[in-house]
Amino acid sequence: MSWQQRIEQVLHQRQQQGLLRRRSAVTLSPQARLTHGDQLFTHFSSNDYLGLSQHPAVIEAWCSGARKWGTGAGASGHVTGYSPSHEQLEQTLAQWLDFPRALLFSSGFAANQALVFALAESSDTLIADKLMHASLQEAAALSPARYRRFPHNSLTGLVRQLAATESENRLVITEGVFSMDGDQAPLAAISEHCRAHQAWLMVDDAHGIGVIGEEGRGSCAQQQVKPDILVVTFGKALGVSGAAVLCSAEVAEYLEQQARHLIYSTALPAAQADAVLASIAIVRQQPEYRQRLSGNITLFRQQCLHHGIALTDSQTAIQPVIIGDNHQALAVADKLKSAGHWIQAIRPPTVPPGSARLRITLSAAHSERQIAELVEALRHAL
Template sequence: MSWQQRIENTLYQRQQQGLLRRRLAVTVSAPASLTKGEQHFTHFSSNDYLGLSHHPAVIEAWCKGAQQWGTGAGASGHVTGYSPCHQQLEQILAEWLGFPRAILFSSGFAANQALIFALAESSDTLIADKLMHASLQEAAALSPARYRRFPHNSLEGLTRQLRATETVNRLVITEGVFSMDGDQAPLAAISERCREHQAWLMVDDAHGIGVIGEEGRGNCAQQQVKPDILVVTFGKALGVSGAAILCSDAVADYLEQSARHLIYSTAIPAAQAAAVLASINIVRYQPEHREKLNQNIGHFRTQCTQQGIMLTDSLTAIQPVIIGDNHRALAVAQTLQSAGHWIQAIRPPTVPVGSARLRITLSAAHSTQQIDRLVEALHHAL
């Protein structure tokens, strides 16, 4: 089969299965507002959990940073792209999250892949939660290390895999909050298993940082866990973009020598680092944003229960409504959009086959009235 035939056949099959994806040009003018053409929507599909992407202090920090350092870093951090502002952000991250070092990356995807590709060799074993992020799944599958998976959040499954592997170096990989289900990993118990079997623990807390725990330190801090490696991103609750790996001095030095995504990529702009610094300051010292988010989560779940809408056990900002069938999930999402609520249907391969869903995400920027209108529309659409 030629490339052209393969491409056309794949697109046709995805169309028939209700799996074809399209990008849509929209304007997000405020954390809870979205415009597509002339239509206006309340935005319930964003990872901007605290509404900080439009916070005046974060915007001002980026603008001042661009005036001082320009709009781009101009080079890899190993050449001239590493400024005092980048250095300050790494130092603040390390101090805030309780690690010796932090290394900046352009995205969470890049950070996850850089870590796995730099660390894993053929004599090592990677043991990962089956629902971990695609960036980690791909890196683990392509790395030379042995790759083993355990059922989602299953301590028994993790223990079996640890007992079944005898390699000297074993890295257990999980997430703090899982992006499609909104549930949290039992990190305290996972960390204990890792200690018992002398394995390292890596946690991707992209959806926990900023919204969970004291000062928004994330899921690890809330469960009093110190993983060997922690990945955090700046594009969710912090409202900006980029990521960092938190680790020991030795691992940081090793990544500086070996992480190709770091060495061969232009660094994030210094102005972006300044915006992240401003966002971290808000997260740490203005807890009212987290308090408002938690109030919104509780209100949404209470209203759904009263309307007989089935939810998962998620207590985070990610509130999935499982539909099952791909075409029906698309239809329900379209009905909600027609009522002015921007929600997308999430389908395989992003989620397991048969679990197509509405991925509703709440923000501190939502009002009680907006949530009430969404629940009413959900009740009628389902």
């Protein structure tokens, strides 16, 4: 089969299965709004949980940073792309999250893959939650290490895998908040089992940092857990983009020598680091954003319960409504868009087969009226 034939076959199959993905050019604006074409929507698909991507202080920090540093780093951080702003951001992250070191990466995807590829050798074992992010699944599968998975959030499954492996180096990988289900990992118990079996723990807290725990320190701080490696991203609650790895001084120095995503990639712009610093300051000093988000989550769940709309047990900003069938999920999402609510249907392989869903994400930027209108439209669409 030629490439052209293969491409046409895959596209046809995806269309038939209701799995074809398409992008839409949209214009984002404050108050959780977006415009597509000539239509204005209330935005319920963003990971901008605190609305900080539209915060004047964050925008001004980026603009003033661009005037000071220019618009790009121009090189890898190992060459000339590492500025005083990058250094300050790493120091701030380390102090805020109580780790010896922080290293900046262009994205959470890059940070996760850099870690796995730099650490894992053929004599090592990676033990991961079955629903961990695609970046980690791919890196673990492609690494030379043995790769084992345990059922989602199953402590029994984790212990079984730990007991069944004898590698000197074992890395347990999980997430703080899972991006498609919105549930949280039992990190305290997982950490205890890791210590009992002399295994390292890595936590990807992309969806927990900024919104959970005191000062928004995330899932690990909330559960009083200190993993060996913590990954946080700046593109969700912090409202910018990029990521960081928090770790020991020795691991950081090792990654500076071995992490190809760090060594061979242009550093994120210094102006972007300034914007992240401004966002962190807001998160730490203004808890009212987290309080508003928490109130919106409670309001949404109460109103769905009142109208008999089935939800999962998620207590986070991620509130999935499981539909099951791909085509039906698309149809419900289209009905909601017709009512002025922008919500994407999430389908396999992002989620397991038969669990297509609406991934509703709430923000501190949503008003009570917007939430009430969404629930009413959701009731009719379902």
